[in-house]
Amino acid sequence: MSEERAGSGAQSGDANGGYRGILFVISSPSGGGKGTLIRRLLNAVPGVSYSVSWTTRGPRAGETDGVNYHFVTTEEFARMRGRGGFLEWAVVHGHLYGTARSVVEQDLSEGHDIILEIDVQGAAAVRATMSSVVSVFILPPSFEVLRARLTARMTERPDELELRLRNARGEVEQYRHFDYIVLNDVVERAAAQLASIVWAERARRDRQEWVARRVLKTFAHAPDVE
Numbered sequence: 001m002s003e004e005r006a007g008s009g010a011q012s013g014d015a016n017g018g019y020r021g022i023l024f025v026i027s028s029p030s031g032g033g034k035g036t037l038i039r040r041l042l043n044a045v046p047g048v049s050y051s052v053s054w055t056t057r058g059p060r061a062g063e064t065d066g067v068n069y070h071f072v073t074t075e076e077f078a079r080m081r082g083r084g085g086f087l088e089w090a091v092v093h094g095h096l097y098g099t100a101r102s103v104v105e106q107d108l109s110e111g112h113d114i115i116l117e118i119d120v121q122g123a124a125a126v127r128a129t130m131s132s133v134v135s136v137f138i139l140p141p142s143f144e145v146l147r148a149r150l151t152a153r154m155t156e157r158p159d160e161l162e163l164r165l166r167n168a169r170g171e172v173e174q175y176r177h178f179d180y181i182v183l184n185d186v187v188e189r190a191a192a193q194l195a196s197i198v199w200a201e202r203a204r205r206d207r208q209e210w211v212a213r214r215v216l217k218t219f220a221h222a223p224d225v226e
């Protein structure tokens, strides 16, 4: 077991006593800054993978197929859905988005922690179907800040931007269903807090039980207390 793995939990085969990775769901309204925070998390914390969603939305400038999303047609999406290929899927801001079941299952069974960057409907669906989920809501500091961020990034047409802003309130209202809330006012602090959540969840006793048992075994020949 490398030291990195001791903290992250990920081990394959019997070495990990059947350890499964942790499924993290991260949601926020559009413009909430979750993309930036997740990028920082992936750079800062080893052993975390990212689930690339499927979507029928067209790529924005700078987005790459297979990296940001799997950009697919409505027919391709429907075929995938028809064969039960999605762990969850939803219509978000007028487009279809879905999480590929096989990728998540494989990562978790290999002991890798995985991030799903999905909307609040998807988060609810995952909570309903998966036995163990850690959910995090990224909260923008205010509606004004959200609007300013969304407008400044200039990735949406005006009508799409309006739709995203209209949907934002209903999304923020869902905060109460999440395990953690990260206020994204100062990006450095918010990123550190998100990383802390991952480290803390890994350290939970039920997830470290196999490590503790292994360590305890090394004490088998320790001298008895007189």
Ligand code: 5GP
Pocket (backbone or CB within 6 Å): 027, 028, 029, 030, 053, 054, 057, 088, 089, 090, 092, 093, 097, 098, 099, 117, 118, 119, 120, 121, 122, 123
């Ligand atoms: P965007 O178009 O800005 O990339 O994403 C719009 C919304 O769809 C965001 O809230 C994003 O988190 C969400 N989203 C991205 N992928 C998925 C997915 O696989 N499932 C669900 N339910 N939502 C997703």
